[in-house]
Amino acid sequence: MIRDQIKQVIEQALAAAQADGQLPEIEQPAIEVLRPKQAGHGDYSTNVAMVAAAALRKSGASSNPRAIAEIIAAHIPADGLVGRVEIAGPGFINIHLSERWLQQQVNAIVAAGDAFGAIDIGRGAYWQVEYLSANPTGPVHYGGARNAVLGDSLANVLEAAGYRVQREFYVNDAGNQFNIFAATLYARYAQLLGRDEAIPEDGYAGEYMIGYAQTIVERCGDRFLHMDRNAAIGELKELSKELVLASLQSEVSKLGIRYDRWFSEQSLYDSGLVYEVLDKLRARGDIGERDGATWFLASKYPKVDKDEVVIRSNGMPTYFASDIAYHYDKFVVRGFDHVVNIWGVDHQGHVPRMAAVMAALGLDPSRLTIVLHGLVKLIRNGEEVKLSKRRGALITIGDVVDEVGADAVRFNLLTRGPESTIEFDLDLAAQASWDNPVCYVQYSHARICSLLSNAESKGLNLQPESDLSSLLTHEVEIALIKKILELEEQIELAVEKLSPHNLTHYATDLAKAFNAFYRDCRVVDSAEPTLSAARLQLSQAARIGLKNTLTLLGISAPESM
Template sequence: MNLFTDIRTLVIASLDAMVADGALPDGLDFANVAVEPPRDAAHGDMATNAAMVLAKPAKQKPRDIAEKLAEKLAMDDRITSAEVAGPGFLNLRLAPGIWQDVIGSVLAAGTDFGRSDVGQGKKVNVEYVSANPTGPLHVGHTRGAVFGDALASLLDFAGFNVTREYYINDGGAQVDVLARSVYLRYLEAHGQEVAFEDGTYPGDYLIAVGEDLKTRVGDAYVGQPESVWLEKIRDYATEAMMDLIRADLASLGVVMDKFYSEKSLYGTGRIEAALDSLESKGLIYEGVLEPPKGKKPEDWEPREQTLFKSTEHGDDVDRPVKKSDGAWTYFAPDIAYHYDKVTRGYDLLIDIFGADHGGYVKRMKAAVSALSDGTVPLDIKLTQLVKLFKNGEPFKMSKRAGTFVTLRDVVDQVGPDVTRFVMLTRKNDAPLDFDFDKVLEQSKDNPVFYVQYANARVCSALRKATEVGLDVSDAATAAADLSLITDPAQLSVAKKLAEWPRLIEIAARTNEPHRVAFYLYELASDLHGLYHLGKDNADLRFIDEGNSAATQAKMALARAVSVVISAGLGILGVTPVEEMR
């Protein structure tokens, strides 16, 4: 049930009737006609821009169109008033029964209320985290993990067929550095003094890996040159780090559908196949790039390279895919990886990158556009930095990691639910301050607490009603007389519930799961506001011991709020609580 879609359908039908009557010309495009909540709730329940977007093509004044449309809409029993505002906006008020029916629809559908088929079963690949397998995940990865996982759940809720994917960057020099770092811990396990130099990783997390390697191979690698142990330790260490990363993700409630190894692209012909596909389209050539913009580096010299003509697909400059010495650039395997995604039949690709990958967006979009002949969109979402605070001070680095705050540091401090919700209280491309003290506060200023408290408040009211002998079971509230929900404050909550299906579709279309968190806070605020009004107005109290029918109706409304909060938290990967402690 999407009430806004239903009323838009009514608006379109009314416009069609105006065309049939000759009040509007044939051939008008109604695609941009929208029905949405008004900016000011005092203006009505819904508003439509129909007259504004049709005035120019219809060659009529918008107010003239709006007035005629208002007459048509007023003929429908659902519309109690249609008022023209400003230059031609049309504000609509709906009959109370419409909002009462929303409560029943929520209870009937349960947490499936708001589920949409807007995705039409399209296959979507959401790639996120994709950290180098060289150590535990840090706080920046945490935000990307939460954002990507919530986005995947949102898209699934909106009717897409979603694959959650992790790209293992195990094909570059960083895994050689990892192998050397593990080798140092291995020597340390044999009692040797070691020094972490040349960029090796000093984190304590490698101590257990070195000790385990000793258990596996004894002293076989002690005193041996790299040629003996580098490749073997690299494979072993990479898998050990991936086990650590999987455990980190699991602590946050993140489970991937697929892990894809960059290393699998090398020596298998996959990179060559992807570039052959581009070459067949005339997009690969031998050439020399211009020097970087601004000051020319002293060591820069023109070199002929194999280039991808990415400018033909929206990039600023063409990009090298093979160096002058014949080695692949870092971009080549990324092209091959996305070519693999395209050939797997996905209808939409989404990549979640850290903010430091902003310069990578255009070239990657150009590659996917070229590989798919423009048929597969790629949306790249950048997650901005997270600043951590505790006791009013920046949170210090993790000794275990050596150089950064880990995902586990955050989860161990506040738990996975708080971590996930807070990471979604800002849009992904906005910086986020994460204060360990504030996210645990029990106040309205803490959105995690405020939303969870709304759900707990409903559960508490249900328990109290039962304790005084009132029947507020699922069956009783589902059969409640909702015509008793008449107060404007009660109907306001029902109106907010009606926005949920529309919110899901908008959030899914824009790939913005933070909208769910924002909506839940607003819904919780409405519920808390209604509860507090009951302190002064007995008719609005959730429990009326002398009126079972009224209590059942009011508890039906409260339970509907709990249902939608639970559904929204489910999308965010947060467990709703029934009791605050």
């Protein structure tokens, strides 16, 4: 990464100055290399002289940050990626990247292709991202789209950053909700076959249940009516789980979401792991009995003020009991180095308890990150919509995708940090205009593709044998190269924040940089075949940058629009 290279150059310059005796030996200062906001302040700048000056002052020596900066700057080698260097303000060293070095990166970007942007800060660490987990009791509410999109894009970003990533959906197929679901399904099924069967109290009233029942009638006929009611419900549970998961899978696939594993909560009971892990905690003194129930003594741990029931007084385990076993399975059985769970803010109360669980399991709580995201409000005609007009029921992910398209959904949900509440304007999102930034980015990509095919049809050379990059001297050409090269740092930032939302902003910036180049530099010009070839290489590099960024976001990069 460029910033790391700059940092190295600075460290070496500091060491060289000390070796020359021009600077006294001091403790290695914590060098920060940052990107100045101000255009005139270079591509990167460092506070090393100010930090060094502070260290010298501490040891009693007199010091002038600007003088120190001059000495360090004089020891930066003139060849390589650093070009012009200036001292400014209280003692910043402002660094301009070398133009020649920048030009040379164009060919490197084109050569890297799909791999451009990939970095290796993960070093193969094994991470899991769990997202959208829910009861398999029907279609997913549109709010889940945000959860899914955050998790999916984050997983993409982690992979690009050198992590091994497993994407998981936790299927809450144990517990009461799912029993009620199966009982409801039985009732709908019986009704379809003409039997008068009431939907259970607290049952699932949604119309979609009839659809599931219909499928079961088609597949199995009326055989469940001829068996014991409870046995029928038991069999329906398994059958319906398959049905629901299949429809869920097809629904989220509309958003480009995929999973490596669908992990069954019930399997934690079938294998006995839930009680096994509870016994481990009991042996540590983290489990206690009170009021006829069994409790996890969470309040022993920091930031938790209440204990938590794991087994109700009626003998039924809670969701929390299997959740403990689930995380034991993730870390101890499957050995993930780090786990990211994506949850809606309404689950925030659960976060400190999970940290307590980690500690109780003897695991470092920092290995589990829970990304909380705000809720999504749908807006149409300036008003919040809660029900689907078409179906008179809850709005699902599929409904929203059908209305505005997957790309618009993903881009819009990924432009803001996870903690924000989003007002998703359906009218704006569906518009094919600049009001909809995803169109701007995609249009720019399509424009480059059209440029390239146009050049090809005119017989221009798209793959020159020699390095023509030194012809790229225009201000906007250099600016475009710099912007493309930013992708690596943007990926690093998204990993640090465990949120990909900076990438949507970056995609817009990159598209903007390309459009400025397109405006000021004639690319396809038969009268100037050599310059054209150089600019076509740069266009190709810009296309790769845009495409790779969109791919990380899970958004398509159309070749024509």
